[in-house]
Amino acid sequence: MKISPEQIEALQQQQQQANKAKKVNGAAFGEFLNQEVQQGEAQKTATHTPLPGLQAMNPLLQLQQTAPVQTAQISEGEFVGKVEELFGKLETYAQQLGSEGGLKQAYSTLEGIQGGVESLKKNWPGVNSENPELGSIVSELEVMAATEQIKFNRGDYA
16 A cells, blocks of 8 residues: 555644644643543542541551552652653654654654553553553553554555
């Protein structure tokens, strides 16, 4: 299958429209994602109320309860940063496919995306159970990377 310049222009216009759709009320996708994660965390902490008598009996219990929350927020921030980085790599990959002679670069970018998804799944194994929204994003990234790998190996972009 040959790709004509008209098809490339249509794809670029589609990507530009998709980028515009990512903005919600003037906020970038990353900001929107951070907002949603923080709202989800606020709902979790609102539903979890420790027994007041236990804290009075053992003050160390209170310290142990606050420490994991702080590390979870840091790791979620790192997680969101990694996801945003992978979305940036996907955009770079799409641009490389549209350029002349960029197939070698595009393939190496695709391998980087797949490696990034694998490292996300390895470094944050419980993301699906802890935060299903972020887990679904990782699943989508994995499916997109695998699909592009199949298309690339099949010769769709030759």
